[in-house]
Amino acid sequence: MSCPGSGNGHRRQFIKTTTAATAAASVATTASGKAKAYQQDNGARGDDAVPRATLGRTGASVTKLGMGTSWALSPSFVQAALYAGVRYIDTSESYENTNSEKVLGQVLERTKMRDKVFLVTKNSKSKASGDDAPKAYRDRLDESLARLRTDYVDAYYMHGVGGPKELDQLKDPGVKKAFEELKKAGKIKYAGFSCHDALLVEFINAAVDCGWVDQIMLKYNFRDKIDAAGLEKALDRAHKANIGLIAMKTQGGAEVSYPDRHADYVQKGFKKEVAAIKTVWADPRMQVVVSEMTTLSDLRENVAASRQPLTAMESKLLEQYRASTANLYCHGCGHLCETASKGVKVSEVMRYLRYYEAYGKRQNARALYQALPAEARMMADLEVDKLDAACPHGLPVGDLLKKADRLLS
Ligand code: SF4
Numbered sequence: 001m002s003c004p005g006s007g008n009g010h011r012r013q014f015i016k017t018t019t020a021a022t023a024a025a026s027v028a029t030t031a032s033g034k035a036k037a038y039q040q041d042n043g044a045r046g047d048d049a050v051p052r053a054t055l056g057r058t059g060a061s062v063t064k065l066g067m068g069t070s071w072a073l074s075p076s077f078v079q080a081a082l083y084a085g086v087r088y089i090d091t092s093e094s095y096e097n098t099n100s101e102k103v104l105g106q107v108l109e110r111t112k113m114r115d116k117v118f119l120v121t122k123n124s125k126s127k128a129s130g131d132d133a134p135k136a137y138r139d140r141l142d143e144s145l146a147r148l149r150t151d152y153v154d155a156y157y158m159h160g161v162g163g164p165k166e167l168d169q170l171k172d173p174g175v176k177k178a179f180e181e182l183k184k185a186g187k188i189k190y191a192g193f194s195c196h197d198a199l200l201v202e203f204i205n206a207a208v209d210c211g212w213v214d215q216i217m218l219k220y221n222f223r224d225k226i227d228a229a230g231l232e233k234a235l236d237r238a239h240k241a242n243i244g245l246i247a248m249k250t251q252g253g254a255e256v257s258y259p260d261r262h263a264d265y266v267q268k269g270f271k272k273e274v275a276a277i278k279t280v281w282a283d284p285r286m287q288v289v290v291s292e293m294t295t296l297s298d299l300r301e302n303v304a305a306s307r308q309p310l311t312a313m314e315s316k317l318l319e320q321y322r323a324s325t326a327n328l329y330c331h332g333c334g335h336l337c338e339t340a341s342k343g344v345k346v347s348e349v350m351r352y353l354r355y356y357e358a359y360g361k362r363q364n365a366r367a368l369y370q371a372l373p374a375e376a377r378m379m380a381d382l383e384v385d386k387l388d389a390a391c392p393h394g395l396p397v398g399d400l401l402k403k404a405d406r407l408l409s
Pocket residue numbers: 329330331332333334335336337338346347350390391392393394395397
């Protein structure tokens with residue numbers, strides 16, 4: 001199970017990175033590799049192989065399992081997911097430096113399945129607002145459409161919004177106009193944003209108030225339900241406003257993998273990945289989980305899980321697992337500890353450390369860390385005691401930041 005993705009944690013160690021060049025070349029072949037293996041083992045599946053949900057006010061019928069694509073996507077894997085019945089695909093212009101969009105475009109064109117899929121892409125680069133926004137958004141979308149080999153996407157997002165400036169952007173009439181014009185032109189059906197920022201609650205509330213947001217993709221997992229009255233209230237509001245809600249990062253991977261803490265549960269037949277994704281599906285407000293599946297085994301497990309309810313035993317064991325690893329998971333509430341971090345972007349650094357350790361996305365994690373401004377990763381002057389004391393979740397913040405700097409520099 002996993003995201004842009006909800007992380008598949010330790011299972012990502014099985015990822016074999018496929019270069020973009022290899023991917024582009026192999027797409028021209030007939031169903032091969034992973035797709036063929038999946039087809040042989042499971043048979044081609046229809047549109048109803050994965051249960052569906054109605055995506056909020058969009059009214060669209062979507063599979064409740066979506067595919068995340070922020071990795072070196074292989075064409076045969078995309079095809080395997082389509083065979084398996086996945087009909088919701090989430091991508092972005094920024095994933096693999098536009099290659100994810102290209103691979104998806106090639107596969108959807110070749111399989112002629114574009115219109116069977118609810119396709120989402122995202123504007124990662126334009127920070128335009130006001131009168132500049134409509135053209136900036138249109139230009140970026142046109143580039144995505146060309147790569148995706150389609151003349152429309154089902155939904156277009158502001159990608160990974162975070163911080164006060166982007167909160168203002170969300171409320172900006174020029175941005176609203178940009179999305180409205182794209183809808184009128186038939187280039188997008190719905191509009192939204194993705195967010196895993198500390199200001200998630202504020203972004204969700206602003207979405208309800210600003211009126212143009214049809215759907216939101218947010219970081220949401222079994223850990224986020226604890227001590228999260230603000231988030232729960234905001235989600236209730238969004239649900240009441242009939243905004244479609246899509247969860248990512250559903251695995252809640254702790255910063256480091258602790259097999260010893262896992263062993264007892266595994267002996268009891270507990271699969272944390274299955275219980276974690278089912279827990280999100282059990283929330284009636286969440287219509288889709290976008291999972292960054294990277295192996296056929298992830299795909300099979302997620303498709304099977306989508307057809308089964310969460311059991312009381314899974315729920316109990318997941319709660320025990322959560323409690324025993326709670327002080328290893330960063331909730332991204334940077335506003336709480338960054339008052340003591342002397343400019344270090346704690347929540348972002350922790351996220352990149354999770355990408356590195358729990359998701360196995362080492363290259364990506366290093367690139368993201370190194371792209372931070374120098375002052376956001378200046379660890380030399382940290383006052384570790386103060387910083388640790390500022391985290392209400394009991395994380396050894398200073399140690400983890402130093403570890404991140406060592407691994408990601
Ligand atoms: S270190 Fe603690 S306070 Fe800081 S963002 Fe993570 S969980 Fe929140």
